[in-house]
Amino acid sequence: MTGKGGTGKTTVAASLALALASGGGRVLLVEVEGRQGFAQLFGCPPLPYEERKVADAPGGGEVLALAVDAEAALMEYLELFYGMRRAGTILSRFGAVDFATTIAPGLRDVLVTGKATEAVRRRAGADRRRGTREAARAPFVYDAVVMDAPPTGRIAQFLNVNSEVAGLARVGPIRNHADKVMETIRSPETAVHCVSLLEEMPAQESLDGIAELTEIGLNVGSLVVNMVREPLFDARTLEAAAAGELDTEVLTRGLKAAMLDQPEERSRQLATEIVEHARRVQAETKIRRWLSAVEHPMRELPLTSDGITVESLYELAGRLREQGMA
Structure with missing residues (x-):
């Protein structure tokens, strides 16, 4: 889920997770910008670097959330692939991790997206049966993973980690890791949804983002027009x-x-x-026609007059289900 800042992409991501979990699904929400947006939305303590349940969905489903931290992801990466967690802790103590991700920002994106794609590919009991045929047939741990991704201005660069990492490593474990990430991101089951408003700047940024994503071969899902206000007069x-x-x-x-x-x-x-009011409605109608020209489904979510509450997230989830997004 991407969108210009202020369009409510975090709210829409949380609502989509609830919609996908309805009817008994198990969905993971992933946050990558360190804002603890999901904790605020669901009224729970700040999320650690581990998957925590944040909500029940209608029909017996559940939503979990994870705040991905690049440093913690690197520690996990070193432990999984090299058995070097202690060495990673020492690197962290001396600030080497921050230094590395600052001079090579593509590495941060590889680590963050890598954690999300690991959750996508994870199968139940995989640790106990790794390398066996049973592991390949085991059900996935999550029915869906929803990422609250960076804004549209950076989304193509963020998701196209393969090209980002080319300058860091052409071969070896980091490149192999990036290739697996891209395999998941380019999968037909992965889609990037864009959130916009009926305002010129967010609309233009969404259209630009869709064009960039299409150009690099990523799958664009829906264009979600958020905070729509109904006209007060005929x-x-x-x-x-x-x-x-x-x-x-x-x-x-x-x-x-x-x-x-x-x-x-x-x-x-x-x-x-x-x-x-009439002139605003007139301008919004023009922008709606402009957005509806894209070759992707357009969904609309209403403005909630009392602000976003947990109850309103369930309402928005219902709207997304009604419009066929889940």
């Missing part, structure tokens, strides 16, 4: 208001009938608000 009234032809005398008579003070002044103020 089309004829909105058209007249946007054109500056609103009948303020009708407003004044209505306010007088309601026995409100200063009806003339109130009607002028109300007319100004209606005109602003």
